[in-house]
Amino acid sequence: MKFEAVTIKDIAKALGLSTSTVSRALRDSYEISEDTKKLVKEYAASINYRPNPIALSLKEKRSRSIGVVVCEIANSFFSQIINGIESIAYDQGYNVTISQSHESFEREVLDVSHMASRSIDGLLISVSAETKNFEHLQKLHAQGLPIVFFDRIVPDIETHKVTTDNAAGAHAATRHLLENGYRRIAHLGAAEYMTITQERLRGYKNALAEKQIPFDTSLVKHCTHGGMLEKEVQAALDALLALPEKPDAILAAADKLTTNCLRYLQKNGIKVPDDIALAGFSNSDLTELLHPPLTVVKQPAFEIGRSATEMLLQLIEARRPVTEFAHTVLPAELVIRESSLKK
Amino acid sequence: MKFEAVTIKDIAKALGLSTSTVSRALRDSYEISEDTKKLVKEYAASINYRPNPIALSLKEKRSRSIGVVVCEIANSFFSQIINGIESIAYDQGYNVTISQSHESFEREVLDVSHMASRSIDGLLISVSAETKNFEHLQKLHAQGLPIVFFDRIVPDIETHKVTTDNAAGAHAATRHLLENGYRRIAHLGAAEYMTITQERLRGYKNALAEKQIPFDTSLVKHCTHGGMLEKEVQAALDALLALPEKPDAILAAADKLTTNCLRYLQKNGIKVPDDIALAGFSNSDLTELLHPPLTVVKQPAFEIGRSATEMLLQLIEARRPVTEFAHTVLPAELVIRESSLKK
DNA sequence: ATGAAAGCGCTAACAA
DNA sequence: TTGTTAGCGCTTTCAT
Numbered sequence A, B: 001m002k003f004e005a006v007t008i009k010d011i012a013k014a015l016g017l018s019t020s021t022v023s024r025a026l027r028d029s030y031e032i033s034e035d036t037k038k039l040v041k042e043y044a045a046s047i048n049y050r051p052n053p054i055a056l057s058l059k060e061k062r063s064r065s066i067g068v069v070v071c072e073i074a075n076s077f078f079s080q081i082i083n084g085i086e087s088i089a090y091d092q093g094y095n096v097t098i099s100q101s102h103e104s105f106e107r108e109v110l111d112v113s114h115m116a117s118r119s120i121d122g123l124l125i126s127v128s129a130e131t132k133n134f135e136h137l138q139k140l141h142a143q144g145l146p147i148v149f150f151d152r153i154v155p156d157i158e159t160h161k162v163t164t165d166n167a168a169g170a171h172a173a174t175r176h177l178l179e180n181g182y183r184r185i186a187h188l189g190a191a192e193y194m195t196i197t198q199e200r201l202r203g204y205k206n207a208l209a210e211k212q213i214p215f216d217t218s219l220v221k222h223c224t225h226g227g228m229l230e231k232e233v234q235a236a237l238d239a240l241l242a243l244p245e246k247p248d249a250i251l252a253a254a255d256k257l258t259t260n261c262l263r264y265l266q267k268n269g270i271k272v273p274d275d276i277a278l279a280g281f282s283n284s285d286l287t288e289l290l291h292p293p294l295t296v297v298k299q300p301a302f303e304i305g306r307s308a309t310e311m312l313l314q315l316i317e318a319r320r321p322v323t324e325f326a327h328t329v330l331p332a333e334l335v336i337r338e339s340s341l342k343k
Numbered sequence C: 001a002t003g004a005a006a007g008c009g010c011t012a013a014c015a016a
Numbered sequence D: 001t002t003g004t005t006a007g008c009g010c011t012t013t014c015a016t
Helices: A008-015 A018-025 A034-046 A053-060 A077-091 A105-117 A135-142 A165-178 A194-211 A230-241 A255-267 A300-318 B008-015 B021-028 B033-045 B055-062 B077-092 B107-115 B136-142 B165-181 B196-211 B229-240 B253-265 B302-315
Strands: A067-072 A095-100 A121-123 A147-150 A163-164 A185-189 A220-222 A249-252 A279-280 A295-298 A328-331 A333-335 B066-072 B096-100 B122-126 B146-150 B162-166 B185-189 B220-222 B249-252 B275-280 B296-297 B326-331 B333-335
Touching: A008 A018, A008 A034, A018 A034, A053 B055, A067 A077, A067 A105, A067 A300, A077 A095, A077 A300, A077 B096, A077 B275, A095 B077, A105 A121, A105 A135, A121 A300, A121 A328, A135 A147, A163 A165, A163 A194, A163 A300, A165 A185, A165 A249, A165 A279, A165 A295, A165 B165, A185 A194, A185 A230, A185 A255, A185 B033, A220 A230, A230 A255, A255 A279, A255 A333, A279 B196, A300 A328, A300 B196, A333 B107, B008 B033, B021 B033, B021 B196, B066 B077, B066 B107, B066 B296, B066 B302, B077 B096, B096 B107, B107 B136, B122 B302, B136 B146, B146 B302, B162 B165, B162 B302, B165 B185, B165 B196, B165 B249, B165 B275, B165 B296, B165 B333, B185 B196, B185 B229, B196 B302, B220 B229, B229 B253, B249 B253, B253 B275, B302 B326
Parallel strands: A067 A095, A067 A121, A121 A147, A147 A163, A163 A328, A185 A220, A185 A249, A249 A279, A279 A295, B066 B096, B066 B122, B122 B146, B146 B162, B162 B326, B185 B220, B185 B249, B249 B275, B275 B296
Antiparallel strands: A295 A333, B296 B333
16 A cells, blocks of 8 residues: 555546546446446456545545553553553444553653544553543643543543442452451552542452441552553552551552552562462453462452443544443452462 | 644734744744744644644645554563663654554564554564564565664564663573573473574573583473463473473563463472472563562563664654664573572 | 536745 | 635535
8 A cells, every 4th residue: 555556536537437436336326337337347356446544534524543542551450451552442443543651640641642633533542550630631622622531540531431340459469368367458559639549448458448447547658650651550559568567458549550469579588478469450361370379359440341341432433522431440359369369 | 733733824914924924933933034933833822723734734834643553462571671762762753553463473564564654654563472474574674664673573673772781681590590500491482493492591501511411392382372371381391390490590582471380380289399390481570479479580671662663763853864884782680599599 | 327516725826 | 825726535516
């Protein structure tokens, strides 16, 4: 489709027809005779004609492509989500353009503006860990760009949202730890202001409350970069382990947090679960092979991707402005393994 | 950029100028007076004007976007490559569109044709494990679409290529196993016809030859889907372990192969490295946390992505047809851990 | 049943 | 210095 790019005009010239006749013939218009249709179609096929999608986009004012912004592709949770997104988008003839924020607000703003100016028809986004200001999204949304939030949502913007039942996931994991005899459970969370962080913390607190365990602020640490930086996890754990009354278990509330937590413990020769138990959110398919096999809260990533995409396409293809928005909450799954077993 | 989409025409009308003057003013043309430029620019900024990239693409006959086809995003090796690709492309103002073949030939052909018809300016591709027929790529290449192959390359198509020194990587790992006293080293490879499979097998053979260990065909197994399917790995290992003389070590020649191999061994209660040693290609950042920590051949994924993208952009932006092609071979790194230590 | 022409947003050759 | 116009590839009235 590069150098010689066949156009409708070429076909018209070769066949001694007008471009409009060719166009109509190709689209099977009723006003074109069967003979002409056949002639045009066969010739088009023979020279491998492909309509130029850019010209089409210009005309139709839509690009049939959707943008996806996530913090990291190299994170199982997000790559699984992307698989879900693709599975739907592709079938519907939509292209998927992916951008990573690497948890940087600045980068996210750039990504989003780049995408918007690239004429995407809609946006799927899970905001970066640094994002506290949502103007860039608010503006686009106000301008009419269909947006669906997933995972890390923006509560203030009225549109479809898809999340995991984070509170329930954290709750189940915490209760599980409690039931296994752990009492001083530390909570390692991502950036404080993120919705997912708050929800997971809430689930943790509720589980404690149910067992009448007092909530101890000193057991809660936050890593602003969601565990991306090994040293922030290190700092948090250093602090936790320096506590007069050390925790006997850790609930890590994000993928990187969980694995980097394990990394820290291994490096420091701390046995899991003997010295300290560990459970955490993770979607990696290697968690069962870790040392020890990790108890994880697994999110329905593929489903999140599918669901968000379905919603977005619905928004994009809506005839009239949509005013009713759904917030789909999908269940998390607690997978119990050795890292959190009985004291 | 949706509903109200400001165009140059709007600006022209509002300011009582012609569209061409506006266009030139925005692009800082020397033929426009400073006053007019200022006027236009300020007004454009005030109403948040953004040039329509689709119209630009149509005119310039380029989309400033490149296509990437890999088998799986959820594979660390490829997600790291994509990070490398993005790091370059983004800076140069190129968009990256990613597609996954999921190791299916059919899907790859679809992906590629979809991308080509989407008017990408160039293609970065690592072919699927099923791909033995390269017509779909050959055709595009012949038509003038710039293509750069990485990792799983197509030798017959003359263009830039970037790979890891697969033979050297496999060689180093095999030698390491030999030096640690292992003598019956099995080789678990991906699809036989793939270049990477052959190269890695070659490195393995050479290392054996250097130590005068006879090459034993029965110790070599291939998994056509590159380890994606757990059961193909299972079948291969079942066969290996049923051998009259069992292997005492395994060299797995692909990411999924390595981890699924470990999965199999763990499931079957086979101790690593006591019962059997394991080393393999992997780029996961969790390999050091596995049970046991895995000895891996790590590919310079980020660099592969960078390098391939630089080459592609060079091809895209070349003034004259490029006739000299480079094949960049980057070194792999052997990371020695417990899974392959002394017998 | 087919063709001519306008227009999507933008740039650039040509005029003025 | 600014305006007019044509054209990128395609669809779609409006003529014929």
